[in-house]
Amino acid sequence: MFEFKLPDLGEGIAEGEILKWHVTEGGQVVEDAPLVDVETDKAAVTIPSPRGGRIASLRGKVGDTVNVGDVIVVVDDGAEAPETAPAKAKPAAAPAVAPAQVSPQVGTQVGAQVGAQVGAQVGAGAPTGPRRPVPAAPATRRLARELKVDINQVPATGPAGRVTPEDVHRFAAGGSAAPAPAATPARHAPPPPEHVAAREVRDDTAFAEFAAHASATIPFLELEPLPDFRHEGPVQVEALRSIRRKVARKMVTSMTLVPHVAHMDDADVTQLENFRLRERDRRQGAAGGKLTLMAFVIKAVTSGLRATPAFNASLDPFREEIIYKKYYNIGFAADTGRGLVVPVIHGTETRSIVDISEQIADKAARARAGTLPPDEMRGGTFTITNVGPLGGTALLATINYPEVAILGMGRVQEKPVVRDGQIVIRKILPLTLAFDHRVADGADAARFVGELARQLSDPNLLLLET
């Protein structure tokens, strides 16, 4: 008699549900013929019979849950004493590669999505894993090509599994072994930093794991679970979702990746406001008739971006390149009631102020209604946010990554200022440019905002220079 136990089907799988018996009690089965279908979470497994013979008994019916290690069937194979198969899946059929060539952890490592570790394994003579782009700077790739080295074969020692020029040289010289820490990653090594942010934090164990990873990544960072605020007073808990979640992701990404610097200045918009309000009254009911201050600012910003391309760019930290865009798509932050969205006006360099004003009104209305399609919120090269109508003196905004700058507009207020030795009352618009210090410096920002303030101070300049 042969007692067959439900074999180990995989890590973390302790049980399975019997879906179907391919045999019946008293019937015959031949070795390797399908015996039973078992379902674990999401996987249906057809288990073959390890022995041939007569089915003496089935130890479960369809729908029953059986544990790994439970006897599920007894086969009368002619042997007298009961014999029990170990609760292990039958070993693999003869592998295509001789065992000596096979690294025992390759499958696991590949499955664990540790790309850099696969590279290290490859360098150690293990079979190749799935091909995926190996992280490396363009210069390193060029070097590899010049040295006729397959960069995919090079053990990486750089941050986050990046192949460095030194790695390429070492490999080309025949020394495939990388320095110990990167070349022999532990099977359960912490994931690279970019995997940390998305980890689920649901319970104390998960939190502790997350905090450990985060703390290992960022010096001095100390994360503690939030206290239970219900002990302090009534609370209402809402899931972070939809636009709120998107904003959270965008902001954390931007503040984590981009070194922000801010430059502030005031624009005297007295003349512009007089002109704007006069024209708005005159154009009431016509297209673009609302003629908002934002439309003028967008036009002036577009002009400024043409003069200072650094603020109409993106920085690719992985290729170490700055991409200067020769098109001007200005986004403006819109409060929809459901959260913040940024409609984009494309091609502002070719649009009139009236046209831009019309676009603002139209896109803002559709954004509030939730009908603005994603296409009209994509492709921005620079963003403006205006909290002026809601109050406040100035705003330090977070850059709308992967853009490199954002302009915050405060509230236009009448203020006493000195002109030609006299104290006069002028309409002042506070401007704050937050920018990516990797791409531009304070002097660039000062010139950009200064020029912006100059153009906004005189509508004639806007007509002439934009």
Next chain:
Amino acid sequence: MGLILPYTREDELVEQARATGRALCLVYRPQGTCVVLGRGGSEERELHRAAIDTDGVPVYRRPGGGGAVVLDEGNLVVVLALPLPGLGAVTAAFRLASDLVIGALGACGVPGVEQRGISDLVLGDRKLGGSCLRRERGLVHYATTVLVAPHLELMKRYLQYPPREPAYRLRRPHDAFVTSLAAAGYDNDPAVWADPLEAYLRVSLSDFQFDNLRD
């Protein structure tokens, strides 16, 4: 109980892999709308059969495990037939297959997809694709649905709240739990994605050796 047909769309690929011992892939767009139960799925527990019948939507049962799904032309199905020796290593097989699909999505410009739960493909904290697996000795048949621009309302109409759920779902209803490439701001045409994904997977599988897959 209504009519449940066998889901045979992927059989030819699996047979070919079984016969040749080669790792094969297929990326296809479902024609029309249908509901597909897992190998051991229950229509009483998982489906809103009345709505399905009212709409004249066919119901199939696939050979792989897992819960019921709605397929429509806004989805892509990515199928891998992998000649993996042995019988067990189901968890590792899921990871391996997910990693291949995640790599393909990344190569096609969709970074940040992760595997969560048993085998879900997740973008942010939302499910972008559900996977299932059939394991036989020497073979893994894996299929995942990548939601490109699906009719999400059909999930609620045709599917009950699933009897099992991954921890990260947090009791969210279908519409708050799933996302799609279109919703994440990517191209909403499944046809645009199918060829590049399959091409990347073919390259990945062309020189892949699966010996000694272990959990």
